[in-house]
Amino acid sequence: MGKNKLKKFAEMETLPCVHQYPFADLKATGTCPLRGRWNEDVFHNSAPITLELGCGKGEYAVGMGRTYPHRNFIGIDIKGARMWTGARQVCDEGLSNVAFLRTSIHLLPHFFAPGEVSEIWITFPDPQMKKVNKRLTGTHFLEIYRQVLAPGGIIHLKTDSPFLYAYTTGMISHNSLPLIAATDDLYHSP
Template sequence: MGKNKLKKFDDLQGYPHVFQYPFALLQEKGFEMRGKWGETFFKNNNPIVLELGCGKGEYAVGLARRFPQKNFIGVDIKGARMWSGAKQALEEGIPNVAFLRTNIELIDRFFAPGEVSEIWITFPDPQMKKVRKRLTSTRFMELYQHILTPDGLIHLKSDSPFLYTYTCEMVKANGYPVQVATDDLYHSGLADDILEIKTFYEQQWLERGMTIKYIRFVCQPREQFVEPDVDIPYDTYRSFNRGKRSGKQSSQDNANSK
């Protein structure tokens, strides 16, 4: 591990708004703030909003600036990435944002039923070959509904045509009410000061001429889930820092490589 990463991990240990909980301790004692984030950390009863797979935390920090009446928590397993947003929030003195370092599969260990009002999923790996790892799969919907309020919202913002199409099909198969859906956000007229918060990688995708997809739906509780049975073409381009998505590249990539 490089010295820069080690320094970032050391910094995170001292940040009062960053929570890193070893799995062994979680199993032994549980998380003491579960169900008490507002009371214990934020010191208010404002709605709690999660950014899952937050990366550098651009959305969590950006939303916290815009909505002081809500509390935001960025969740990711990679602390070196999280450090950027955590450091920025600390330096700016933003009181309504925190960061949690954990696997998303364990999210219900950290939040009680109904403790979360909204979930943002920003530019996750589409996991085209592994449906159970897709953050909008029915496996995760079942997990999310345990911590969301009955009218809790889920936002997906993605560059991936595959993941966007899959999510739309999953939403339709399970009858979730859709509030907004577009496969070209910045030419839809829907973009506002919230949706126009851009992550580091999103800006790069836009510079490549790619469109951004967005869907917002209500995660109403379900007893049974239907996994969509549809064939969806794989994405045909390389995604930043996620390796090769398929055997093809976009024509723009091919041109740039010459």
């Protein structure tokens, strides 16, 4: 592993906006101590919580956090070195409404109580053309999101993959989910 990556991992341990739980701890207790308590223990307010799944550097979590100071945002990714960029920005700018959680999206129900999440953003996920079970808009993942979303909760997908766009449209229909809005040409849409 590169020196730079190791440095980032070490720094992540010290950044107050970053939450990471070793899988062994989770296995022992079954849940994260923050489950159902993100507002009380992390944000210290009762504002709605939005997740950015597969956040990478957390561009959306940080950008939305700046734009909507009265909402809370949590960027989630399994890769810590990418997340470090967003986490550093959050600390440097003192954004108290943005946090990061390093874990696998499969484990969301261990980290969030039913109804604790208001909205989910899935930003430019890998379309996973060969591995259907890894597609973040597949039925298996939609069921995971349902377990943590509040009634009426919204899922936003932004993708530049026509394949994933078509697949997700099919999944929405297959799972009888209401479609609020869709465009296949966002930047030329009103």
